[in-house]
Amino acid sequence: MPEKLLVPARHEPTDVGARFIWIGVALLLASVFALGFLVFELFPNAAFDRTIRLPLAQYPNPQLQPSPSKDMAKFYAEEMRWLNSTGWVDKTRAIVHIPIADAMTKVVQEGIPGWPTPQEKRP
Numbered sequence: 001m002p003e004k005l006l007v008p009a010r011h012e013p014t015d016v017g018a019r020f021i022w023i024g025v026a027l028l029l030a031s032v033f034a035l036g037f038l039v040f041e042l043f044p045n046a047a048f049d050r051t052i053r054l055p056l057a058q059y060p061n062p063q064l065q066p067s068p069s070k071d072m073a074k075f076y077a078e079e080m081r082w083l084n085s086t087g088w089v090d091k092t093r094a095i096v097h098i099p100i101a102d103a104m105t106k107v108v109q110e111g112i113p114g115w116p117t118p119q120e121k122r123p
Helices: 018-042 068-083 100-110
Strands: 087-090 095-097
Antiparallel strands (some): 087 095
């Protein structure tokens, strides 16, 4: 039985050469420096934007809503009061608001100017 010849591990010269690797490293470094320069040109004051000035501003603590359902009921009641009341919107221009039910009745009776009526047929 023939003995197998053991060949020591070595670099295959037809694979990637050292020159190709060094060119790749040089291109990679040039790209990193070019991109870094581009970022500094696009955002010139980026280093100064994050400067913290002391003393820091004191902001109030957040206030939790103690009763969301009561707040919503209060909001709803105010909105309904507004919708069902009369009052001035702009007194200088004589613009008032009327209750929503009266406004809907008026629209049904008079219609909306420029709005097509059911009798009109569209071509």
